[in-house]
Amino acid sequence: MAYEKTFDLLDLAIWMQSTRGGISLSDIMNRFQVSRRTAERMRDMILSRFPQVVEEIGENNSKRWYIPQGTLKDFIQFSADDNFFKFKC
DSSP, X not given: OTTHHHHHHHHHHXXXXXXXXXXXXXXXXXXXXXXXXXXXXXXXXXXXXXXXXXXXXXXXXXXXXXOOTTTTTTTSOOOTTOOOOOOOO
16 A cells, blocks of 8 residues: 555554553554664654654653644544445445
8 A cells, every 4th residue: 555654654643642651662663563663763753743742751761652632633633524434335
């Protein structure tokens, strides 16, 4: 798929906002099945586009990042008119 990397970055941003404890590089590596360097690039892309990202030190002194709630509210919008489940018979 031509836009798979874009979808992965969008998924990462949504995931980073939806988690309370933040996301580590290991989490990114496991979820997206990528190398550490690719996980770092994905994180860096999110950091460059969303300056609101918060960095915290988690368990075992690992760094974790999250996007504060409400940051993506104007970035991703849904309306009642959106039809996600259209079936053709």
